[in-house]
Amino acid sequence: MIIDAHSHVHDSVEAHVGLLEEAGVDRAVLFATRPHPERAGDLASLRREMAILDEAIAGRAGTVEGYRGAWQELDAALAAWRERFIGFLSVPLDLEPKRIAAIVEREVVGRGLHGIGELTPPPGRAGVIEPVLQAAADHGRLPVVVHGFAPTTADDLMTLSTLASRYPTVPLVVSQLGGLYWIQAIELVRDTPNMYLELSMANIVFAVRLAIKEIPDRTLFGSDAPYGDPVLARAMVERVTSPGEVRDRVLGGTIAELVGLG
16 A cells, blocks of 8 residues: 655645545545645745745644634545545644643544644744643554654754653654754654654655665655645655565555554
8 A cells, every 4th residue: 555644635635636646646644734835826826825834834823723724624635535545633732731632632533533743843842742742642652743844953853852752652753854954854763763754845865765774664655745746756765765565664554554554
């Protein structure tokens, strides 16, 4: 089974499914989203969507009520394409730990979703995800996905590694190859047994090659669609691997195990 480990709800969902079919991808991990760059038809409308994205990745995603619309879009996509998508849910990070725990229990576990994410802590403050990791640990092996590209800092990656060591039963996925700090991300994930590295947004071929070589059992094919393309992301992985067990794990085997499909 080929699984894209990182994608966001598209408008339209049918267009997203078409991309997956073109890429030969069986299923995709699906995150809720407020920005929809795929809606933009010109630079002005793209700027509006990217301004929403900038707020999100800077850790200003807003209140629970601000998440509701994105959660509803995710619900609709999962209901319409249950055999195609694997639902994850992000949670607000500026709440009291008890409220975060309640949201994880009610909105993630209670609704049968497979994990938490994509979390977007403010740059320099990755430690705010700790209550989420505690809630994930309380429910077994719920995987948690954290944004890894800019504005994530090198210190944030170090903090994530420290937190992962504190919650060893929780699979902690750093997305987008750790962004500008991909060398450090590879080293930290390699040395932290419950950390995983998702490979989307890589623009350096040998970064993907080295990541898979160093951590073949904990690297995940992902596209970050609609920002990336499943066809191109899969081609990158296949370009730097040979047919066999390692490629199979990267292209779906490992994420299938993390979400209970393996």
